[in-house]
Amino acid sequence: MRRLFHLPLSPxxxxxRLTLGEKRIEAELVEERPWDRRIDFLRLNPAAAxxxxxxxxxxxxxxxxxxxxYLEETGPEPRLLPSDPIDRAExxxxxxxxxxxxxxxxxxNLVYERVNKRLKKAGYPDSAFVKAGAKNVKxxxxxxxxxxxxxxxxxxxxxxxxxFAAAAHLSCIDYCGDCPWEISPxxxxxxxxxxxxxAFRPLLADHIPGFPPKPHYADLDF
Amino acid sequence: MRRLFHLPLSPxxxxxRLTLGEKRIEAELVEERPWDRRIDFLRLNPAAAxxxxxxxxxxxxxxxxxxxxYLEETGPEPRLLPSDPIDRAExxxxxxxxxxxxxxxxxxNLVYERVNKRLKKAGYPDSAFVKAGAKNVKxxxxxxxxxxxxxxxxxxxxxxxxxFAAAAHLSCIDYCGDCPWEISPxxxxxxxxxxxxxAFRPLLADHIPGFPPKPHYADLDF
Numbered sequence: 478m479r480r481l482f483h484l485p486l487s488p489x490x491x492x493x494r495l496t497l498g499e500k501r502i503e504a505e506l507v508e509e510r511p512w513d514r515r516i517d518f519l520r521l522n523p524a525a526a527x528x529x530x531x532x533x534x535x536x537x538x539x540x541x542x543x544x545x546x547y548l549e550e551t552g553p554e555p556r557l558l559p560s561d562p563i564d565r566a567e568x569x570x571x572x573x574x575x576x577x578x579x580x581x582x583x584x585x586n587l588v589y590e591r592v593n594k595r596l597k598k599a600g601y602p603d604s605a606f607v608k609a610g611a612k613n614v615k616x617x618x619x620x621x622x623x624x625x626x627x628x629x630x631x632x633x634x635x636x637x638x639x640x641f642a643a644a645a646h647l648s649c650i651d652y653c654g655d656c657p658w659e660i661s662p663x664x665x666x667x668x669x670x671x672x673x674x675x676a677f678r679p680l681l682a683d684h685i686p687g688f689p690p691k692p693h694y695a696d697l698d699f
Numbered sequence: 700m701r702r703l704f705h706l707p708l709s710p711x712x713x714x715x716r717l718t719l720g721e722k723r724i725e726a727e728l729v730e731e732r733p734w735d736r737r738i739d740f741l742r743l744n745p746a747a748a749x750x751x752x753x754x755x756x757x758x759x760x761x762x763x764x765x766x767x768x769y770l771e772e773t774g775p776e777p778r779l780l781p782s783d784p785i786d787r788a789e790x791x792x793x794x795x796x797x798x799x800x801x802x803x804x805x806x807x808n809l810v811y812e813r814v815n816k817r818l819k820k821a822g823y824p825d826s827a828f829v830k831a832g833a834k835n836v837k838x839x840x841x842x843x844x845x846x847x848x849x850x851x852x853x854x855x856x857x858x859x860x861x862x863f864a865a866a867a868h869l870s871c872i873d874y875c876g877d878c879p880w881e882i883s884p885x886x887x888x889x890x891x892x893x894x895x896x897x898a899f900r901p902l903l904a905d906h907i908p909g910f911p912p913k914p915h916y917a918d919l920d921f
Binding site: 551 | 745746754758760761762764765766768769772773784785787788789791792795796799800842
């Protein structure tokens, strides 16, 4: 059986879970808190980070990008990268936008401050970081709104890894109740479309002990 | 003519330059300091980051990973990703290791503190960061040494983007004189092999005004 070592509120793991779900590839989910630095887990990934994906044949893959590209190269339809190389570059640019820029400016400041710090018993959220994240998320929602006004999905006419990267981060923010959807009706409409896909359902059922999701989190009509 | 907007001591730009060089794809280099937030540059890449690559046809690509994958998909031989999907995932894992983990633990602490801060007129290097970077680079050199003892190149039998990502970061560290090669003769031997490739030559000729490279930087027998 394939296995995915993951954390429920890791946007990188969520991107892989959405990719697996969309392609209907079954994998056993194993929760791993990488900061525990479990020896057997470090043997799988010396970077001590989730996600880690173990194939049917026992090959061990880490880094969410490497895993998603592997699933795209070897897994079944639907394709999650466009066929044209320039369009693929645009999808990959947006994946990096969210996994790098959005992550640094928003996810780290909101989700890691509010949730991971508590899970790690590393103190209370720093209000300066939370404030910065709350400010930054507005610009990103505006950018999504601007992109989606000219396109059906974030990177073009087809659903792609760009949508999953973006929705993975936003869903973590939304879990914490930190997503000001009123900023951009277009972004909200796009998120509602991603959220209603069957691949998204397992993410909406996530529940962190001691840190329940906000009431609207799993609501498709939010 | 193709154009690459770059910064000489950006490891992400260097990875793209090595990829262009190895594939013998000509491109005009345009130096861009993204922190100047030049309007015409922000129109090319709203993330305000280098590298940005403009194709012959005028398509604008950003994010070093998206650019390298594009060059790999459309450019000439040699291939810089293995043909087997599992091996490709290993190469991509290592690219992420250097562009994410090494970057955060070493490059930011050493190169950005010493050079970028000065270029941005943002003050003096913080010795706590420099100390942390100097400590962390040792572990990474050991990891490279460990990898290369079982493989010809970092990701396997063939030169790949993994070698270019690693050498791009290490060459920036080495420019500043911060690479303790004595830690790992195997890592040093591997770097000497990458450094001696023709694609590397333009990087060895880089010279930041006011911050010249250490004397051994361009020396192939260092």
